[in-house]
Amino acid sequence: MNQQPNYTEHHPRWYRTRVSTYWWLEKPAYFLFILRELSSVFVAWFVVFLLMLVAAVTGGAESYRQFLAWAARPGVVALNVVSLLFVLLHTITWFNLAPQAMAVRFRGKRVPGIWIAGSNYAAWVIVSGVVLWLIVQ
Amino acid sequence: MPDRISLQVLRYRPEQEAEPTVQEFEVPCHKDWVVLDGLNYIKDRLDGSLTYRWSCRMGICGSCGMTVNGEPKLTCATFLSEYAPGPVQVAPLRNFPIIRDLVIEMGDFMRKLPEVKPWIIRKEEKPLAEGEYLQTPEQLDDYKQFSMCINCMLCYAACPVVGLDSHFLGPAAIALAQRYNLDSRDQGAAERLEVLSQHEGIWGCTFVGECTKVCPKNVDPAGAIQRYKLKATIEWLKSFFMPRGAR
Amino acid sequence: MPKGVEHKRPIEPLLWLLFSAGGVLAALFVPVLLFLFGLAFPLGWLPAPSHSHMLALFGHPITRIVLFVLCVLSLFFWAHRFRYTLYDGLQIKHLNEVINVLCYGGAIVGSIVAGYILWQVPH
Numbered sequence: 289m290n291q292q293p294n295y296t297e298h299h300p301r302w303y304r305t306r307v308s309t310y311w312w313l314e315k316p317a318y319f320l321f322i323l324r325e326l327s328s329v330f331v332a333w334f335v336v337f338l339l340m341l342v343a344a345v346t347g348g349a350e351s352y353r354q355f356l357a358w359a360a361r362p363g364v365v366a367l368n369v370v371s372l373l374f375v376l377l378h379t380i381t382w383f384n385l386a387p388q389a390m391a392v393r394f395r396g397k398r399v400p401g402i403w404i405a406g407s408n409y410a411a412w413v414i415v416s417g418v419v420l421w422l423i424v425q
Numbered sequence: 426m427p428d429r430i431s432l433q434v435l436r437y438r439p440e441q442e443a444e445p446t447v448q449e450f451e452v453p454c455h456k457d458w459v460v461l462d463g464l465n466y467i468k469d470r471l472d473g474s475l476t477y478r479w480s481c482r483m484g485i486c487g488s489c490g491m492t493v494n495g496e497p498k499l500t501c502a503t504f505l506s507e508y509a510p511g512p513v514q515v516a517p518l519r520n521f522p523i524i525r526d527l528v529i530e531m532g533d534f535m536r537k538l539p540e541v542k543p544w545i546i547r548k549e550e551k552p553l554a555e556g557e558y559l560q561t562p563e564q565l566d567d568y569k570q571f572s573m574c575i576n577c578m579l580c581y582a583a584c585p586v587v588g589l590d591s592h593f594l595g596p597a598a599i600a601l602a603q604r605y606n607l608d609s610r611d612q613g614a615a616e617r618l619e620v621l622s623q624h625e626g627i628w629g630c631t632f633v634g635e636c637t638k639v640c641p642k643n644v645d646p647a648g649a650i651q652r653y654k655l656k657a658t659i660e661w662l663k664s665f666f667m668p669r670g671a672r
Numbered sequence: 673m674p675k676g677v678e679h680k681r682p683i684e685p686l687l688w689l690l691f692s693a694g695g696v697l698a699a700l701f702v703p704v705l706l707f708l709f710g711l712a713f714p715l716g717w718l719p720a721p722s723h724s725h726m727l728a729l730f731g732h733p734i735t736r737i738v739l740f741v742l743c744v745l746s747l748f749f750w751a752h753r754f755r756y757t758l759y760d761g762l763q764i765k766h767l768n769e770v771i772n773v774l775c776y777g778g779a780i781v782g783s784i785v786a787g788y789i790l791w792q793v794p795h
Contacts, residue, residue: 301439302522302530307588309763315495318585321633322761328753331698334706335743335750335782339789341709342739345730346793349723360714368710375706379699385632389651396563408699416704422729423708425721589760628684631756654688661685 327378330371337368383408430454430505431512432463434475437523445523447514448472454509460500461489464515464527477527484641487575490582491527492516497582497639518582531578537594538576540620541602546613564609571604571649573642580636580646592625596636596646599627603649606656622657630654687752687776694749697742731795743786744779751775 308314312322344355358364386408387401429451437445450471452463461479468475480486482501489500494514505513521529551558580596581587587595602621606614621627630650637647713720721729729735755775759765 302524303437303439303445304522305519307520307585307763311585311588312761315635317635317638318633321631322757325631325753325757325761328750328757331694331702331746332750332754332782334698334702334710335746335786337710338705338739339743339786342730342793343789345723345726346789352723352726356714356720359710360716365711365714368706372703372706372710375698375702378695379703382695382699385634385651388634388637388645388648389632390655391648391652398566412700412703415700419701419704420708423721424718425725585760589763590765622682622684624682624684628682628688631760658685658689661682662689 323374324377324381327374327381330374331378333367333371334375379412383412428454430463430509432460432467433512433514434464434467434527435514435516436475436526437517438474439525449512452505454505454511456506458505460491460493460498460503460505460513460515463505463513464500475527476525485575487577490518490577490579492518492582497579499577499579499641502641518578520582520584520588521578529578533591534576534578534581534595534598537598538601541594541598542613542617542620543598543601543605545605545608545611546616547610548612558610560609567609568604568607571600571607571644574601574604574644575642577641579639579641580644583635583639585633585635586629586631590625590629593629594621594626596630596650597644599630599653600644600646600649603653606653618657618660621653622661627653627657687748690745690748691752694745694747694752698746698749701742702746727794730790730793733795736790736793736795740786740790743790744783747779747782747786748776751779 312318341355344351359368383405387404390404392399392404430453432450432452433447434450435445436442436448450463450467452458452466452471455462459482461482464475464477464479468477477489477491479489479501482489484499484502487499490497491500492498492515493500493503494508497518500515515527517523517527517529521531521533524530574597576597578597584593584596586593599621602617605611606617627650630647632647632651634647637645640646708718712718730739752775755771758771758775759768764771
């Protein structure tokens with residue numbers, strides 16, 4: 289009658305579900321998240337591509353020309369198109385999440401999120417412009 | 426709008442079944458009925474054995490959180506008519522063990538919560554005679570958003586990291602820690618940093634951001650965690666460049 | 673480092689700092705660079721810069737410093753995100769140490785290679 293109920297940490301009658309390996313397919317938001325995370329792979333590919341370009345330029349005019357010809361091959365172009373899409377996804381998600389990740393104050397007032405995201409986009413435009421101006425003759 | 430809607434409710438009766446099953450009920454779909462009203466109708470008229478938690482029916486108590494058509498929701502704030510013509514699937518919150526039907530076991534959260542010391546910590550209490558601790562409206566605004574948490578566990582159900590890593594402190598607990606860190610009366614930030622800067626604290630978070638999206642009180646736990654990462658990193662840098670006393 | 677490494681000083685803030693800085697730089701620089709060298713120049717949408725122009729550009733110390741920082745931080749950005757993707761996406765947290773060596777080790781090796789290649793540019 290006066291028996292104490294036996295509470296254990298792993299109660300035998302609790303039903304426990306395990307997270308599926310494919311949990312990131314369960315919701316569009318999760319899927320977008322995993323795409324955002326995978327964008328890092330294409331950023332890494334860009335580093336490889338950039339270093340190949342630098343090495344080609346170091347190698348002389350002929351190796352630079354060969355590099356551009358290699359980069360024009362359909363397979364490489366396809367890879368770079370996909371990479372560019374992922375990198376853009378990274379840029380957009382990164383800037384859009386920035387206001388959430390930092391609370392900036394100016395004269396005691398919290399700066400609205402749109403200003404933080406906006407300044408990121410403005411910086412992006414400026415950096416892209418400067419890079420274009422430096423490279424394109 | 427049809428005047429009736431079908432509720433597909435997850436049932437788990439441990440004394441008679443090893444796995445949860447789905448039971449379908451027809452309930453009235455009044456314009457002003459929420460999912461919780463549908464469940465109450467089932468319990469009152471159709472099957473008194475249906476088990477679920479609820480109390481205030483006005484988004485304050487945080488006890489009626491369930492998974493409605495795959496999304497974590499407060500069932501008292503989710504209208505049946507939104508899902509017309511139905512069916513509406515009602516299941517317990519994800520990432521928690523199920524005790525019975527729609528009731529989850531949240532002891533894990535209850536153990537994690539006090540670890541972040543969610544109360545005001547003073548190095549020295551000032552004497553009562555000196556009066557209360559005053560706070561300006563701006564100082565209140567600093568933490569007010571994070572103080573709105575009602576511990577409804579929707580953020581835990583939405584967070585994949587909670588499901589994958591049972592040691593992760595989770596969104597609500599970290600947001601609550603931040604609520605006290607940002608309080609001008611509190612002096613316990615350093616103590617909390619010890620707990621939160623562990624791998625299972627803020628660093629487990631990958632900023633999926635779903636906790637913020639499902640929060641019925643707009644607490645923004647994801648923002649709290651990312652800002653905490655920034656703060657922890659600044660403290661870490663300070664520990665290199667500043668003498669101990671200056672910290 | 674005045675006090676040396678304390679016993680319980682965590683590594684996470686450093687990794688997160690590298691990750692965030694890399695995320696910012698990658699977001700700012702990579703789209704335009706990838707667009708130019710990956711698509712616009714090879715496909716002839718824009719006239720490719722001459723070899724001498726590229727050599728002068730890459731030979732400039734500021735360019736090389738910027739590119740080195742971009743490469744190193746982007747690699748650590750990759751390492752950090754990819755580590756968590758492997759942990760959570762594939763649920764292979766038990767391979768923790770292998771993943772850490774693969775990701776952060778990869779970033780360190782990549783950084784050394786980047787430094788070497790950028791140093792090799794005639795200057």
